[in-house]
Amino acid sequence: MNPWPTGEPPEARLRAALAADRPLLHDHPRLRALLESSAVADPGEFFLLFLHHCMATGAALDQGAAEEDVADLASGRWAGAALLAELGHANSNSRTHTEAVFDPATREFVLSTPVPGAAKYPATFGPAGLATLAVVSARLLIGGTEHGTALFLVPVRDERGPCPGVSIEPCPPTALLPLDYATVRFDGVRVPYRRWLRDGASITPDGEFHDPLADAGARGRRTMSMxxxxxxxxxxxxxxxxxxxxxxxxxxxxxxxxxxxxxxxxxxxxxxxxxxxxxxxxxxxxxxxxxxxxxxxxxxxxxxxxxxxxxxxxxxxxxxxxxxxxxxxxxxxxxxxxxxxxxxxxxxxxxxxxxxxxxxxxxxxxxxxxxxxxxxxxxxxxxxxxxxxxxxxxxxxxxxxxxxxxxxxxxxxxxxxxxxxxxxxxxxxxxxxxxxxxxxxxxxxxxxxxxxxxxxxxxxxxxxxxxxxxxxxxxxxxxxxxxxxxxxxxxxxxxxxxxxxx
Ligand SMILES: Cc1cc2nc3c(=O)[nH]c(=O)nc-3n(C[C@H](O)[C@H](O)[C@H](O)COP(=O)(O)OP(=O)(O)OC[C@H]3O[C@@H](n4cnc5c(N)ncnc54)[C@H](O)[C@@H]3O)c2cc1C
Missing domain, CATH: 1.20.140.10 (Butyryl-CoA Dehydrogenase, subunit A, domain 3)
Known part of the structure; x- marks a missing residue:
């Protein structure tokens, strides 16, 4: 009999499954065994592990995250999430509306939801109290020019609740796969340069953008390859x-x-x-x-x-x-x-x-x-x-x-x-x-x-x-x-x- 027929997985077990001594993507047999057993024991827990170990950590490792962020994800200090789909458009990954505007003065990015349809939906989270570091897709804008869809690592909530500038509106409970689903909006959230998953691209001190990929289309495809x-x-x-x-x-x-x-x-x-x-x-x-x-x-x-x-x-x-x-x-x-x-x-x-x-x-x-x-x-x-x-x-x-x-x-x-x-x-x-x-x-x-x-x-x-x-x-x-x-x-x-x- 399923000990968790409805509702969320037990938190202690989830926290243990989120943590490892190194990213599990470097240890395929262990990751596979963990995912298989959690899918069978508790599909909700499996969904959170899929987001954490594969979607968030995979993008971070593949597209150039700072070592300390990778280590924090691997240790389970942050649970990983992925905020890619947007509310307002079908097929939204092919045209992201969330914006990340480069601020040359501070060399940060300013993340915002410019129109209601750009809200990230659905966002899937673990239980409240779990600090969450999300991979967020956004249009990269430098000096008014767009450079395709890029990924950013963004702390969206800590143990106490949403981080400054992030609004998390819970969705009504759902019958199948009941988890904490939400709509997420950004209002001027400042993201440091190191949390741009830049994947070999860079912005010079003069604000000049360099990307080893051919164009914004190629960048978008690479982004979504996560x-x-x-x-x-x-x-x-x-x-x-x-x-x-x-x-x-x-x-x-x-x-x-x-x-x-x-x-x-x-x-x-x-x-x-x-x-x-x-x-x-x-x-x-x-x-x-x-x-x-x-x-x-x-x-x-x-x-x-x-x-x-x-x-x-x-x-x-x-x-x-x-x-x-x-x-x-x-x-x-x-x-x-x-x-x-x-x-x-x-x-x-x-x-x-x-x-x-x-x-x-x-x-x-x-x-x-x-x-x-x-x-x-x-x-x-x-x-x-x-x-x-x-x-x-x-x-x-x-x-x-x-x-x-x-x-x-x-x-x-x-x-x-x-x-x-x-x-x-x-x-x-x-x-x-x-x-x-x-x-x-x-x-x-x-x-x-x-x-x-x-x-x-x-x-x-x-x-x-x-x-x-x-x-x-x-x-x-x-x-x-x-x-x-x-x-x-x-x-x-x-x-x-x-x-x-x-
Ligand atoms: C349980 C659950 C959890 C999720 N969690 C997350 C999450 O944590 N983070 C996240 O980012 N996303 C999440 N998603 C969203 C999921 O990734 C998206 O649902 C998916 O990308 C499809 O988007 P959509 O629902 O908006 O479908 P739509 O894009 O609205 O598509 C609807 C239908 O229209 C058709 N269609 C759309 N465009 C075209 C076209 N150009 N040509 C022909 N047909 C077309 C599609 O084939 C589809 O059948 C979750 C979804 C579910 C069900």
């Missing part, structure tokens, strides 16, 4: 709650007695519909785990190039979808227990739902990726791979055809692109399905791999049929193939526990 530290946390955390959900639901289905009109009293898991839900969920959870762990090193490395950033974003999207599906199926198979917080599953679902938007909106990540891939930027549609199995071959074919459909006739107009936005999402999902199959084949037991692929094909059976890639008999035979696999998995369930303990 998201990958968070994606590393999100993917391992969501994969962990997906495994935990399947484990809880499988255990329950094995013990829960049902009364069947034909078979009499039998455990729930003897019903084929439960097997389909739960073995499919198991395959999704293990695929999410494989994808997440494969990329952890790249998420948490410093200075990754932009092409990699796109694939890392798409892995965040793919893992969120796989984990969400696993948790949803585990809840669906568990009846009432899937609803009440004491059984944990609904809390896990809160986490998988939150990260469809938090850490970067999944739809937007997918659409951005589709845009660059349609333009052929660092992307070539996959050719047939000699020796690939039937699934990978099918998925490569689908990706190729969807890419062709998406890219043909694009004329640079909004109307043409807008009319294809669903197609763009379908293409990205086909790309992810192909990549996932390539990555997990050989990693998952063969029957779970096949189940995963069969379910992916079944979801698009009409499309495969329409394109002559499957025959009518093959499509009609899909449910029987899936059922046969489920029966096999049910007959020998012993290895499943071992798989879930990974």
């Amino acid at each position: 998201g990958r530290f968070g994606w590393g946390a999100i993917t391992v955390g969501l994969a962990a709650v997906a495994r935990a959900s399947v484990s809880l639901a499988l255990d329950r289905a094995g013990r829960r007695r049902t009364l069947d009109r034909l078979a009499g009293e039998i455990p729930a898991i003897d019903h084929l519909n439960q097997q389909r839900l739960l073995f499919g969920a198991l395959a999704s959870a293990l695929a999410a785990t494989t994808l997440a762990r494969r990329e952890t090193g790249r998420y948490w490395s410093f200075g990754a190039p932009p092409g990699v950033h796109r694939e890392l974003g798409l892995t965040k999207v793919a893992v969120t979808a796989l984990a969400d599906r696993a948790v949803n199926r585990a809840r669906s198979a568990s009846g009432t227990a899937g609803f009440f917080s004491e059984h944990r599953l609904i809390g896990y679902q809160g986490l998988t739902l939150a990260f469809q938007s938090a850490g970067g909106d999944n739809r937007l990540i997918a659409l951005d990726a589709a845009w660059t891939m349609a333009a052929g930027q660092e992307y070539t549609p996959p050719a047939d791979a000699p020796g690939a199995d039937e699934w990978v071959t099918l998925f490569r074919h689908r990706e190729r055809l969807l890419h062709e459909e998406l890219a043909t006739g694009l004329d640079g107009s909004f109307d043409t692109w807008n009319a294809r936005s669903e197609l763009a999402l379908r293409f990205v999902s086909a790309h992810s399905a192909r990549r996932t199959a390539e990555v997990v084949s050989g990693e998952l037991p063969s029957d779970l791999y096949e189940l995963h692929c069969l379910e992916e094909v079944e979801a698009h059976a009409g499309w495969f049929l329409a394109h002559g890639l499957l025959t009518a008999d093959q499509v009609l035979g899909l449910p029987d193939r899936i059922n046969a696999l489920c029966r096999c998995l049910h007959q020998d369930p012993t290895p499943l526990d071992r798989l879930l303990c990974r």
